[in-house]
Amino acid sequence: xxxxxxxxxxxxxxxxxxxxxxxxxxxxxxxxxxxxxxxxxxxxxxxxxxxxxxxxxxxxxxxxxxxxxxxxxxxxxxxxxxxxxxxxxxxxxxxxxxxxxxxxxxxxxxxxxxxxxxxxxxxxxxxxxxxxxxxxxxxxxxxxxxxxxxxxxxxxxxxxxxxxxxxxxxxxxxxxxxxxxxxxxxxxxxxxxxxxxxxxxxxxxxxxxxxxxxxxxxxxxxxxxxxxxxxxxxxxxxxxxxxxxxxxxxxxxxxxxxxxxxxxxxxxxxxxxxxxxxxxxxxxxxxxxxxxxxxxxxxxxxxxxxxxxxxxxxxxxxxxxxxxxxxxxxxxxxxxxxxxxxxxxxxxxxxxxxxxxxxxxxxxxxxxxxxxxxxxxxxxxxxxxxxxxxxxxxxxxxxxxxxxxxxxxxxxxxxxxxxxxxxxxxxxxxxxxxxxxxxxxxxxxxxxxxxxxxxxxxxxxxxxxxxx
Amino acid sequence: xxxxxxxxxxxxxxxxxxxxxxxxxxxxxxxxxxxxxxxxxxxxxxxxxxxxxxxxxxxxxxxxxxxxxxxxxxxxxxxxxxxxxxxxxxxxxxxxxxxxxxxxxxxxxxxxxxxxxxxxxxxxxxxxxxxxxxxxxxxxxxxxxxxxxxxxxxxxxxxxxxxxxxxxxxxxxxxxxxxxxxxxxxxxxxxxxxxxxx
Numbered sequence: 001x002x003x004x005x006x007x008x009x010x011x012x013x014x015x016x017x018x019x020x021x022x023x024x025x026x027x028x029x030x031x032x033x034x035x036x037x038x039x040x041x042x043x044x045x046x047x048x049x050x051x052x053x054x055x056x057x058x059x060x061x062x063x064x065x066x067x068x069x070x071x072x073x074x075x076x077x078x079x080x081x082x083x084x085x086x087x088x089x090x091x092x093x094x095x096x097x098x099x100x101x102x103x104x105x106x107x108x109x110x111x112x113x114x115x116x117x118x119x120x121x122x123x124x125x126x127x128x129x130x131x132x133x134x135x136x137x138x139x140x141x142x143x144x145x146x147x148x149x150x151x152x153x154x155x156x157x158x159x160x161x162x163x164x165x166x167x168x169x170x171x172x173x174x175x176x177x178x179x180x181x182x183x184x185x186x187x188x189x190x191x192x193x194x195x196x197x198x199x200x201x202x203x204x205x206x207x208x209x210x211x212x213x214x215x216x217x218x219x220x221x222x223x224x225x226x227x228x229x230x231x232x233x234x235x236x237x238x239x240x241x242x243x244x245x246x247x248x249x250x251x252x253x254x255x256x257x258x259x260x261x262x263x264x265x266x267x268x269x270x271x272x273x274x275x276x277x278x279x280x281x282x283x284x285x286x287x288x289x290x291x292x293x294x295x296x297x298x299x300x301x302x303x304x305x306x307x308x309x310x311x312x313x314x315x316x317x318x319x320x321x322x323x324x325x326x327x328x329x330x331x332x333x334x335x336x337x338x339x340x341x342x343x344x345x346x347x348x349x350x351x352x353x354x355x356x357x358x359x360x361x362x363x364x365x366x367x368x369x370x371x372x373x374x375x376x377x378x379x380x381x382x383x384x385x386x387x388x389x390x391x392x393x394x395x396x397x398x399x400x401x402x403x404x405x406x407x408x409x410x411x412x413x414x415x416x417x418x419x420x421x422x423x424x425x426x427x428x429x430x431x432x433x434x435x436x437x438x439x440x441x442x443x444x445x446x447x448x449x450x451x452x453x454x455x456x457x458x459x460x461x462x463x464x465x466x467x468x
Numbered sequence: 469x470x471x472x473x474x475x476x477x478x479x480x481x482x483x484x485x486x487x488x489x490x491x492x493x494x495x496x497x498x499x500x501x502x503x504x505x506x507x508x509x510x511x512x513x514x515x516x517x518x519x520x521x522x523x524x525x526x527x528x529x530x531x532x533x534x535x536x537x538x539x540x541x542x543x544x545x546x547x548x549x550x551x552x553x554x555x556x557x558x559x560x561x562x563x564x565x566x567x568x569x570x571x572x573x574x575x576x577x578x579x580x581x582x583x584x585x586x587x588x589x590x591x592x593x594x595x596x597x598x599x600x601x602x603x604x605x606x607x608x609x610x611x612x613x614x615x616x617x618x619x620x621x622x623x624x625x626x627x628x629x630x631x632x633x634x635x636x637x638x639x640x641x642x643x644x645x646x647x648x649x650x651x652x653x654x655x656x657x658x659x660x661x662x663x664x665x666x
Contacts, residue, residue, distance in 0.1 A: 012605055024633050024634060025635060038501075039553070041502075041503035045503075045504065052647075055654075056661065088503045114614060120483070125636070132549065132550050146550075148553035148575060149577075150579065150646075151578070157647050157651070159661065162635075162650070196488060196545065196547065197571060200571065205576070212500060222551055230574070319486055365653075414501070431490075434492070435493070435515045436497075440520075441495070
């Protein structure tokens with residue numbers, strides 16, 4: 001053990017190196033592997049063709065989420081191809097002895113919601129999944145990142161992955177979040193500053209008072225979107241908030257194991273004097289509720305601002321104009337007051353209980369606007385139950401909303417939850433790419449508060465004007 | 469999955485001078501429903517390539533017969549977004565063996581190399597030169613040598629070197645993948661796992 005100060009990232013990475021390849025990547029041991037129905041079938045096919053077994057089936061967890069309906073989940077899935085994928089996940093899990101929470105299982109939900117919820121995600125782990133938003137688990141001080149299907153096969157076969165060590169970035173946000181500002185706004189603000197490629201090649205540590213004060217749900221929202229600035233992943237040092245969240249969850253360590261784990265987890269923080277390849281500092285006071293106006297998550301702005309002009313855009317003018325043209329927006333327009341058609345609250349970014357509490361805080365005592373179709377989709381059955389238990393469902397129903405069943409839903413629109421061509425959707429999800437929420441759909445990324453404000457007014461509205 | 473070994477590729481190229489081409493454009497989510505790796509090339513750039521009634525969009529480069537070849541040249545930050553390897557599969561199965569850009573998203577880059585596509589990162593200036601050369605002459609030949617780690621505009625001899633780590637280079641030149649490597653160190657992995665905290 002050297003005495004050189006180490007970053008949180010170095011500590012976790014170095015603790016997982018099985019072997020270093022000369023002029024090549026590190027072989028990294030993976031503690032937890034999540035799989036779902038869309039990116040795993042071809043990996044299992046590969047295993048079969050190679051005649052290779054799953055090396056540690058107890059370290060892999062399967063849940064169905066990407067391609068599941070969000071209504072009538074008790075009925076057979078009508079889409080044949082989707083049904084095939086769900087069946088493949090179930091059969092492959094059974095064949096290799098992998099835990100499987102399929103459709104209808106009370107623990108089913110979006111992979112990045114159910115992992116933490118059940119104590120599968122623990123500080124200091126390496127976690128991968130064939131899904132780029134695996135970065136979510138970094139909220140617990142994990143090195144967690146998305147992988148492709150070849151790598152899914154690799155992890156099934158060897159519990160390892162081969163990765164060059166990324167560079168290190170720290171993003172500090174000082175001060176505190178203002179009224180109506182949520183973790184989603186913080187991360188959209190950071191991405192708008194860094195651009196959608198600004199952290200490519202880096203692993204990010206989020207630090208400073210704003211993150212220290214944040215709930216685990218909020219930290220997950222932030223780390224979830226690290227990939228949207230191009231980062232390999234993002235992480236936050238575990239602290240009392242983390243430990244309190246984990247304590248007592250089903251798969252969390254208990255008794256003596258808990259005490260030992262805690263002692264180790266408390267060492268997982270960046271030492272004083274550690275060096276990062278690059279560091280950014282922002283002020284919480286500079287962040288207002290955010291909304292995106294373009295076709296990548298870096299194209300975000302404060303809700304009271306005007307759409308930037310192409311001049312001075314780092315990205316090319318052609319791409320910028322293509323983007324605005326797709327959205328049906330012009331330079332220098334305000335966003336406030338624009339009529340919208342759909343509201344989507346849910347996804348691995350904002351599908352946790354805190355997000356529905358925030359949504360309900362604005363909806364309460366108001367009515368859904370007539371011109372708005374709203375899809376309210378919990379991240380898991382556990383979240384769904386919390387929504388019911390806390391009386392949030394009553395508030396939603398009273399205001400004219402319906403609650404759907406858990407899944408990725410309109411975030412990627414693989415199932416039937418597609419925004420129609422040309423329509424505007426205020427979404428609490430993570431990507432506003434062309435066609436992401438359906439062919440021709442126009443996505444405006446925002447927080448649950450901004451989504452709620454739009455849902456009850458029918459136009460883009462500053463949620464601060466609706467908060468008492 | 470086995471793939472063609474990559475040594476030297478000399479080909480015309482298809483230009484896509486757009487920045488931030490994300491994997492949802494390369495292949496939209498609604499075409500990720502297969503349980504086998506087949507047919508993804510048909511939906512490569514689906515919504516840029518076809519109208520909603522499935523007729524080809526005439527102004528999209530893949531529908532323009534003057535542009536052909538095994539090299540795809542894209543704008544900065546190519547392959548951002550979703551980790552779907554289907555994007556790389558679609559590009560490979562369509563017939564591309566090499567993607568050139570001034571900047572690649574990490575996951576896409578890994579996925580490409582894992583299935584036998586060589587991602588070549590060039591300077592912004594050289595990327596511009598390549599686009600200009602293709603614009604002036606769609607039959608412009610580009611030579612990519614993995615051995616020498618160079619990319620050359622054949623007609624003028626202008627060239628640039630590119631980076632790739634020795635391990636990945638060896639894999640691509642021989643058609644190996646990481647699982648072959650990992651399989652050979654199973655004893656070390658098992659020993660490591662015995663001391664795992666989790």
